[in-house]
Amino acid sequence: MHSVRQSLEFYILSFRQNVVFSFEIGLGQGTKVLVDFQPYNINRTDVASVTSWSAPILWEGTFDPILIDSIYKQQNLMIATTVFALGKYTRFVKDFLESAEQHYFVGFRVHYYLFTDQPESVPEVKMGENRSLTVRKVQSLNRWQDISMGRMEKLEKLIENELASEADYIFCLDIDTKFYGHWGVESLGRLVGVIHPWFFDAPRDRFTYERRPESQAYIPVGEGDYYYAGAAFGGSLEDVHHLTKTCREQLHIDAANSIEAAWQEESHLNKYFLLNKPSKLLSPEYMWRDINESAAQIKVIRFSNVAKNYAEVRPNP
Numbered sequence: 001m002h003s004v005r006q007s008l009e010f011y012i013l014s015f016r017q018n019v020v021f022s023f024e025i026g027l028g029q030g031t032k033v034l035v036d037f038q039p040y041n042i043n044r045t046d047v048a049s050v051t052s053w054s055a056p057i058l059w060e061g062t063f064d065p066i067l068i069d070s071i072y073k074q075q076n077l078m079i080a081t082t083v084f085a086l087g088k089y090t091r092f093v094k095d096f097l098e099s100a101e102q103h104y105f106v107g108f109r110v111h112y113y114l115f116t117d118q119p120e121s122v123p124e125v126k127m128g129e130n131r132s133l134t135v136r137k138v139q140s141l142n143r144w145q146d147i148s149m150g151r152m153e154k155l156e157k158l159i160e161n162e163l164a165s166e167a168d169y170i171f172c173l174d175i176d177t178k179f180y181g182h183w184g185v186e187s188l189g190r191l192v193g194v195i196h197p198w199f200f201d202a203p204r205d206r207f208t209y210e211r212r213p214e215s216q217a218y219i220p221v222g223e224g225d226y227y228y229a230g231a232a233f234g235g236s237l238e239d240v241h242h243l244t245k246t247c248r249e250q251l252h253i254d255a256a257n258s259i260e261a262a263w264q265e266e267s268h269l270n271k272y273f274l275l276n277k278p279s280k281l282l283s284p285e286y287m288w289r290d291i292n293e294s295a296a297q298i299k300v301i302r303f304s305n306v307a308k309n310y311a312e313v314r315p316n317p
C-alpha cells in the first residue's frame with residue numbers, strides 16, 4: 001500500500017500562449033515519482049475548466065495530449081483498470097476491450113481486471129504490448145443492485161491484496177460501455193471523478209443525491225458540488241483504496257439499517273466526493289450517455305454508455 005507514501009503536492013502556475021500549466025507532484029512509493037501534469041486552456045469559455053477548489057475539469061481543448069503524453073512517457077506507469085461482467089453483461093466485454101485497446105492509454109502499460117461469474121465466456125481479444133487481462137471468477141448474484149454495489153468491496157480487496165506492488169493508478173469502469181476517442185494520461189490524478197452525463201448542465205437541486213437522512217449517502221438539498229457518475233472513477237491506489245473502503249463501510253451500515261440509497265454505490269460515491277474533493281474532474285466526454293446523442297459542450301465522445309434494454313439484460317427489475 002501507499003500508506004507510507006509521503007504526499008507532496010503543489011501547483012505551479014505559469015502562462016504560455018494563453019495556456020495555464022499546473023503541476024501536481026506527489027512523491028510515490030519507492031523511487032517512483034508520480035507527476036500529475038494538468039495544463040488547461042483558459043480560452044474554453046462555454047464550460048468551466050476549474051472547480052471552486054482549484055481542481056482542473058478536463059474538456060476537449062483544455063489540454064495538449066501530445067505534450068502530456070511526452071511527459072508521462074518518461075515514467076514506466078502501470079494503470080490498473082477494473083470492470084465487472086456478471087450475468088448477461090458478459091455480452092459487453094468484447095466491445096469494451098477491443099475499443100479500449102484502440103483508445104485507452106494507448107502506448108502505456110494497462111492491466112485489466114475483469115470480474116465475472118462466467119470466465120469461460122470471456123472472448124479472446126488481441127492486446128497491445130505491455131497490456132494484459134486477468135479474469136477473476138466471482139459468485140453470481142440475483143439483484144443488479146447487489147452486483148453494482150458489491151464492486152466497492154471487491155475493488156477494496158483487489159487494491160489491498162494485489163495492486164500495491166504493480167500499479168500506480170487505477171480506473172474503475174462500467175462494462176456496458178465503449179471507447180470512441182482518446183482517453184489518456186491527461187486523466188491521471190490523485191483522485192479523479194467524472195461528471196455524470198445527465199447532470200453536467202443541471203442545477204444542483206436536480207441532482208439525484210440520496211435525500212433521506214437515514215442513509216449514510218444523505219446529502220441535504222442545497223449541498224453538493226457536482227453529480228458524479230458511478231460508472232467511472234479512479235486515482236492513486238491509496239486514494240481509491242480509501243474511497244472503496246469508505247463506500248463499502250457506508251453501504252454495510254445502510255444494509256444493516258435496511259436502507260438502500262437511491263442510486264446504490266453511485267449515491268455513496270457522491271457523498272464521498274462531497275467530503276473528499278477529487279483532485280481532477282473529467283467532463284462527460286469521458287462517460288457520455290450514448291454515441292448517438294449530442295450536446296453543444298461535448299466536442300468529442302471518448303467513452304460512452306452503450307444502449308441496453310434494461311429489462312432484457314438485468315436479472316431483476
Ligand SMILES: CC(=O)N[C@H]1[C@@H](OP(=O)(O)OP(=O)(O)OC[C@H]2O[C@@H](n3ccc(=O)[nH]c3=O)[C@H](O)[C@@H]2O)O[C@H](CO)[C@H](O)[C@@H]1O
Pocket residue numbers: 083084085086087088089144147148173174175176196228229230231232262263264265266287305313314315
Ligand atoms: C453511467 C453511470 O454512472 N452508471 C451508473 C448507474 O446505472 P447503470 O444503468 O449504468 O448501471 P448498470 O446496469 O450498468 O450496472 C453497473 C455495472 O454493474 C455490473 N453489472 C450490473 C448488472 C448485471 O446484471 N451484471 C453486471 O455485471 C456491470 O459492470 C455494470 O456496468 O447507476 C448504477 C448504480 O445504480 C451504477 O453506479 C452505474 O455505474
Ligand SMILES: [Mn+2]
Pocket residue numbers: 174175176231305
Ligand atoms: Mn452502466
